[in-house]
Amino acid sequence: MDVYGHVNNARFLTLYEEARVALMFTGAREHGLTSFEQGVVISRHEVDYLRPVDYTDAVRIELWLEEIRASRFVIGYELWSGDSVASRARSVCVPFDLANQRPRRLSGPERDFLAPWQA
Template identity: 55%
Template structure:
């Protein structure tokens, strides 16, 4: 909560991260894809706060893949509180090789997985 009794803007980023991580790690692993677990970083966040959110509230995060490039992909999100759209956001993600500490290209398997989540 912030000083005005609203959910703090940083907490929204945590909610978006939890949704994103669930898809990239849990759902991808269930599909036999483990590449994102090996490394992926956030290159950019873009957030539009549309309404303040107070607790308690029923929060729902919907996410999809908006764009897939050769070495990055973009998540799009809509966060609703009590069935009212409260936030729209995007995150540009970059697959990352933790051994070389360098970005890497998206594999064919990762692209296939991500494409099923495009709008």
């Protein structure tokens, strides 16, 4: 909570992260895909804060894929509070080989999993 009694702006990124993790880990695992668990890093976040959210407000996140490229994909989000959008954001995600500490390309199965989410 910030000094004004609203959800702190940094918490918005945590909520977006929770939605992204649900897609790439829980959702992907339900489709038999576990390779995202081997590493995905964020190279960029963009967040627009449209209105404050009170701590008592129920929120929901909608997400979609804006872009899928060979070595990155962009997730778009909206954070809803009640009947209105409180924030919009984008994350540039890069598949990453943790063992070798370097970016990698999306695999065919990863692209197939992400494709239906593309707007």
